[in-house]
Amino acid sequence: MTSQLFRQRRERLLEQMPDKALAIIPAASEVTRSRDTEYPFRQASDYWYLTGFNEPDGLLVLVKEGETGKSLLFNLPKDPEMETWTGIRLGQEKAPEVLGVDQAFPLQQIDEQLSDLLGEASEVWLPLDNLALYQNYLNWRQGVRRKRKRSACLPDRLVDVASALAEMRLIKSDEEIALMQKAVDISAAGHFRAMKASRPGAYEYQLQAELEHEFAIQGAAAPAYASIVGSGANACVLHYIANQDALKAGDLVLIDAGAEYQGYAGDITRTFPVDGHFTEAQKQLYELVLKANEEAIRQAGPGTTLEALHQSVLRVLTQGLLELGILQGELETLLEAEAYKPYFMHGTSHWLGLDVHDVGIYRIEGSARPLQPGMVFTIEPGLYFPPDCEEVDPKWRGLGIRIEDDVLITKQGCKVLSDQVPKTVAGIESLMRGADAAA
Ligand SMILES: [Mn+2]
Structure with missing residues (x-):
């Protein structure tokens, strides 16, 4: 993305600010992993959204002046020795x-400059x-x-800049949608590769390595x-991330993973049989979760709500579950x-963007x-029957299934960004047999 795009975002934030307002948006800092090593650096999403600048420890300051305003950056100074x-x-x-x-301005001028700006x-x-x-x-x-003594005149109102940025970040531009599609495409390729590599005796961490x-x-x-x-x-x-056990023939494996591309997250879940063949019980439960996933996608479009999609999934x-005999009673009473x-204890949806659980109310x-x-x-949607859930028939115990797609709302309806990863029983079995994925 060009610097022009980031400038436009800063201008859109400035447009919302009253005259002489000051906005302060901090960069992330390095985080120690152990002793003198650090975790790989990840820029703060809001700072990235407004600057496209990936160095740690900066501060972006926007100053509104009349109809327009200016952007000031405080960043690390040049330091040939450190740069080596x-x-x-x-x-x-x-x-x-x-x-x-x-x-x-160099970072060390922050205190002096900010006091001047605040005044x-x-x-x-x-x-x-x-x-x-x-x-x-x-x-x-x-x-x-300290500087101005009794003539000091300090601002008496704080506004949450993160809320304003959340509203901006919630609606993705065409450039962002292209980056998100790329993040999802890479995530999808990882899922393909892991599915193809699955076999009894392999370890969960080996599928993770493939992804x-x-x-x-x-x-x-x-x-x-x-x-x-x-x-x-x-x-x-x-949120199982130990990924340490061996895969067993006859089991399912659930992979929830996504790549980050230029700051944007993919987030895909697929559940498939270790050995490429669903058992009858697995298939029954899987096709129920798939039906819920497909029904919610069918309803997704402008004007509907995530709550409505969640309700359709629950229904x-x-x-x-009634038809499989796992629940007994009357549908409306059971929903109530x-x-x-x-067996389904999480939400159906979350926003997706620079953060995997993205901002936006x-x-x-x-x-x-x-x-x-x-x-x-x-x-x-998902369904989970832990081994100790004794109220259900033993054939369901130990099964956990989730099917997760990434969806963009369009003018006409929606676009499933992740629909290249097979999710029907036939599609998954055929991919795992090594046949053409589209078959
Ligand atoms: Mn998710």
Whole structure:
């Protein structure tokens, strides 16, 4: 993406701010893994969204001036000795040209500059959940008082800049949709590869390695979240990431994994038989979850809500559990009593974007939010019967199934970004036999 796109986003945020308001958006910092090694660096999503700049420890400050405003960047200074170890830093001189910001200052000037800026500000837009930044903000306020004494005039209103950015991030632009499709395509290729590599005796971590190999080969910086590879009853642990057990013939394996591409997350779940053949019981349960997934996708479009999709999933699953004899009673009564809940305990959807559980509020003034073109989210019904759930027939115990797709709302309806990964019983069995995936 070009610096022009990031500049437009900063301008759209500035448009929402009143005259002389100040917005402060911090970069992420390196995080220690152990002793003197760090986790791979991941930029803060909001900072990335507004700058496209991947160095740690910066601060973006937007200053509204009349109808327009300016972007100031505080970033790491050039340091040839450090750069020998950790890589080239952009520095201040080139930042305006490369990032399109109006001015850049070395990090060590933050305290002085922010106190000056605060002394002129009408109100301040901060991410309100960031305690460390708030502590700095208090210090900058003290700085204003120290400098200006009784003539100090401090802003008396804080606004949550993260909420404003969440609204912007919730609706994806065409450029973002292209990046998300790429993230999902890479995720899909990883799932293909893992499915093809599945065989009794392989270990869950080996399927994880197949997935993540494909992510890396295709240029994804990292998995978007810890890959879940759960075979047998491990599939009943929703966020199982130990991935340490051997795959057994006759078991299912559930893989919930996605690649991160240029900051955007894919998030796909498929459940398939270790040896490529569903048993009759597995097939019955699998096709019920698939029916719920497909019904929610059929209903997804502008104007409907994630809550409505969730309700349709609950209806399909409960009806199916009745037909399989797992639940007994009358459909409406069972829905009312949430009888499905021991076996389907999570939501159907979450927003997807720069974060796998992306930002954006789900309800507006107490009502479910209508879906709009440009929103991207998951549809991921599941059914889980842990080995100790004695109230069900033994043939269901130890089965965990989830089918998750990534869905974009369009003007006409929706587009399933992840529909290249097979999910019908026939499609999965054929892929695993090595036949053409489209067959
Ligand atoms: Mn998900």
